[in-house]
Amino acid sequence: MPTLLRVLTVVAVVAAVVVRQGRGSPLCLRRVLSAPVALVGMGLFTGVGLGGLAAVRALGPADAALLLVGAAAVAAVGVGQGRTLRLETRGGVLWTRMPPAGLGWWLLLAGLRGAMSLVGPGLGAPVAASSATVVLLLGVNRLGQAVALVPRARATGVPAADAVATAQGRGAPARTGWSGSRSGHPPVDGRSAAASPDPGRGRERRRLGREAGTGPDRRAGRGSGRRTSSGVRRERRRGGAR
Structure with missing residues (x-):
């Protein structure tokens, strides 16, 4: 050379x-x-x-x-x-x-x-x-x-x-101030993870509520039942008056 x-x-x-x-x-x-x-x-x-x-x-x-x-x-x-x-x-x-x-x-x-x-x-x-x-x-x-x-x-x-x-298991260490985050955003802790909305979890709770009779559909049914029974009572009163 x-x-x-x-x-x-x-x-x-x-x-x-x-x-x-x-x-x-x-x-x-x-x-x-x-x-x-x-x-x-x-x-x-x-x-x-x-x-x-x-x-x-x-x-x-x-x-x-x-x-x-x-x-x-x-x-x-x-x-x-x-x-x-x-x-x-x-x-x-x-x-x-x-x-x-x-x-x-x-x-x-x-x-x-x-x-x-x-x-x-x-x-x-x-x-x-x-x-x-x-x-x-x-x-x-x-x-x-x-x-x-x-x-x-x-x-x-x-x-x-x-x-x-x-x-x-990565090729290079994180260069940001947040430990374990390559993108520079802080890691999600347990509290923020628990508070984050989960649509799937909400649907599951509603399904279980309906099966147990405590869901919104069950409550709506009770209300309609009360309205139906009161309507029958009003019809009976009208028939008796006649």
């Missing part, structure tokens, strides 16, 4: 991570653990990184040594980033946000990578100093962050966003 395209890819990935951390996002433990693995795999086996097992095996002793030292350094920076991330509870799930002071860790990471680029050629480690190792080192950095972040997140007792989504 051309060097310019590789550099642009790395810059885009880093920029996306920095913006996401600065704005804050729901904590997804699966992503925290899978992202480092994906980045390390890309850095080892794809054209964005070293390019495969053959290239890894062809590394000289100086390249391997510089890569090990650089990996340890960027992993330590990742641990510092994981400890600096703020943990917040929003909508019943755990969120992470990098404070402005956390940008210093990113500057330190960039400085370490720049130092490797400067000293690598003089030490006989041109591969370790090239842009082919940037994605690999970024994955190691994210792994160090996960090592520090995951225990902190579990200690809070607040569920991660992906855990809530799995428990509720």
Whole structure:
């Protein structure tokens, strides 16, 4: 892969991570653990990184040594980033946000990578100093962050966003202030559910009332009976008068 395209890819990935951390996002433990693995795999086996097992095996002793030292350094920076991330509870799930002071860790990471680029050629480690190792080192950095972040997140007792989504059987957690409602409307409680009109239930009550003799039809029948009997009595009185 051309060097310019590789550099642009790395810059885009880093920029996306920095913006996401600065704005804050729901904590997804699966992503925290899978992202480092994906980045390390890309850095080892794809054209964005070293390019495969053959290239890894062809590394000289100086390249391997510089890569090990650089990996340890960027992993330590990742641990510092994981400890600096703020943990917040929003909508019943755990969120992470990098404070402005956390940008210093990113500057330190960039400085370490720049130092490797400067000293690598003089030490006989041109591969370790090239842009082919940037994605690999970024994955190691994210792994160090996960090592520090995951225990902190579990200690809070607040569920991660992906855990809530799995428990509720949905693909993503609710982003509204109402728990358990994706549309943003409050959930219906027992009282409002009981007070809500139910046409079917009303028809059933009327049917039972008619069968028991207490419904409106039965009361109407009683009234008509009284009117009929009074009419008979009036006819009898008229006949007697005659």
